[in-house]
Amino acid sequence: MKAKDKQHKTESNSLGERSDASLRGDADSAEDELELATVRHRPEALDKLEAQSKFSRKELQVLYRSFKNECPSGIVNEDNFKEIYAQFFPQGDASTYAHFLFNAFDTDHNGSLSFEDFVMGLSVLLRGTINEKLYWAFNLYDINKDGYITKEEMLDIMRSIYDMMGKYTHPAVQDEAPLEHVEKFFQKMDKNKDGVVTIDEFMDTCKTDDSIMQSMHLFEHII
Ligand SMILES: [Ca+2]
Numbered sequence: 005m006k007a008k009d010k011q012h013k014t015e016s017n018s019l020g021e022r023s024d025a026s027l028r029g030d031a032d033s034a035e036d037e038l039e040l041a042t043v044r045h046r047p048e049a050l051d052k053l054e055a056q057s058k059f060s061r062k063e064l065q066v067l068y069r070s071f072k073n074e075c076p077s078g079i080v081n082e083d084n085f086k087e088i089y090a091q092f093f094p095q096g097d098a099s100t101y102a103h104f105l106f107n108a109f110d111t112d113h114n115g116s117l118s119f120e121d122f123v124m125g126l127s128v129l130l131r132g133t134i135n136e137k138l139y140w141a142f143n144l145y146d147i148n149k150d151g152y153i154t155k156e157e158m159l160d161i162m163r164s165i166y167d168m169m170g171k172y173t174h175p176a177v178q179d180e181a182p183l184e185h186v187e188k189f190f191q192k193m194d195k196n197k198d199g200v201v202t203i204d205e206f207m208d209t210c211k212t213d214d215s216i217m218q219s220m221h222l223f224e225h226i227i
Pocket residue numbers: 110111112113114115116117118121
């Protein structure tokens with residue numbers, strides 16, 4: 005209790021006009037909500053997102069504020085997305101992986117990420133059930149979105165992850181490691197040996213083999 009009081013006091017001191025900031029925060033929320041509604045030309049936008057995602061209204065407002073900071077126009081195209089993503093991986097080339105990621109977030113396939121696209125993706129990645137997360141990952145690996153993961157698609161994703169991690173991190177394994185990984189995963193996943201991995205095969209394998217999820221780097225580099 006004392007520690008909390010002290011912390012609160014320090015916070016108040018360091019922030020100075022704490023109560024004023026809170027008041028402004030409330031005003032901002034109302035403004036954001038109005039803005040969100042205006043941007044989407046739909047007054048029910050926030051209600052709909054609140055119903056469809058696993059975020060509260062308050063969380064959605066915070067997310068929207070960050071989104072607007074990064075991207076004042078309210079829409080992120082692939083180049084913006086790559087720039088934002090590259091900041092997190094300065095040691096490597098994240099552009100190819102960012103391209104795949106962009107397509108996984110762009111669920112309506114219109115070539116740009118709206119606030120809704122982001123919220124729905126983050127909702128799955130942060131709050132989704134294991135099935136929802138695996139479905140999302142499957143969709144990421146299924147580059148041409150035809151419902152199957154081929155060995156080539158898996159290799160493309162793995163290579164893009166290695167590129168992003170930096171060419172100089174593991175110079176000796178850079179060329180061979182993705183291929184070896186993919187051969188191993190593919191053998192495990194393609195249970196009926198027909199050359200493609202279906203969503204059922206993908207889910208079964210991932211759920212019964214923890215090491216696969218870890219070594220596929222699922223979710224590690226996404227957020
Ligand atoms: Ca979109």
